[in-house]
Amino acid sequence: MKRLQIKTAQNVDINFTLANVGQRLLAFLIDNVIKFAYIYFAIKFLNFNLIGDTFNDDQWSIAAIDILIFLPVTFYSLYSEILLDGQTIGKKFLKIKVINVDGFKPSITDYIIRWFLRVIDFNFFSLIFIYFASLGLDSNFQLIIVCFLIGKLIGFLLIVLTKKHQRFGDIMAHTVVIYLKDTVKFTDTILEQITDTYKPVYPAVIRLSDNDARIIKETFYxxxxxxxxxxxIKLRSKIIEVTEIKSVHTNDKEFIDIVLKDYNFYTQSM
Known part of the structure; x- marks a missing residue:
């Protein structure tokens, strides 16, 4: 399996295993089974004749209702990846996930771009197929079928051929899909999970080096x-000695935890 190496703001290299085309194909198939199941049950249990009678066969109203019913299928990948932190149900089952090429969580815009460009990855030549079919070019029927099949495979061919296993949507959104099972643990790095609203307490932590932070974290855990x-207690005393911090925390664990978070806050924002 190919690996992606990312250098953090603290100059720490983190290696991720890239998901291969087989894993992504299986996730894609699982997601499509879910979508087809939704369509099947929607058609089976919803009374479309009743809808037609309700709107007196108003075709525009009926079409609008149809669109609303099938919107969950259309936007399935988009809202799943946003709500499940880069995963659809299929990706979750295969233990793969979408991340930014720099190792961060993709933005909502990134998710929208990669979702929208599925049109090119999987359906671009389908539009050509429909166009030629509408012209009734029977003599070129085999060519039309070939274009249709190639169009459906463009995304998968790009995943196979590109260095980072990216389809066109990934390339434009600056995202990759990684395999989670054996990726580096977050606790194995000096990184700490902090929110955008996090307020640091000890500015003097910048006197620590990356190596200091790594040793502190390993010892702390x-x-x-x-x-x-x-x-x-010894670790707390050593940190105070090196940084000359005046602690406002009486609990050793709380103090060291805040020191690590503050260090990440200041070094990531530089």
């Missing part, structure tokens, strides 16, 4: 896991 409170 090990000591916390082993309930080694003596080590936590």
């Amino acid at each position: 090990k000591a916390t896991k082993m309930r080694d409170y003596k080590t936590l």
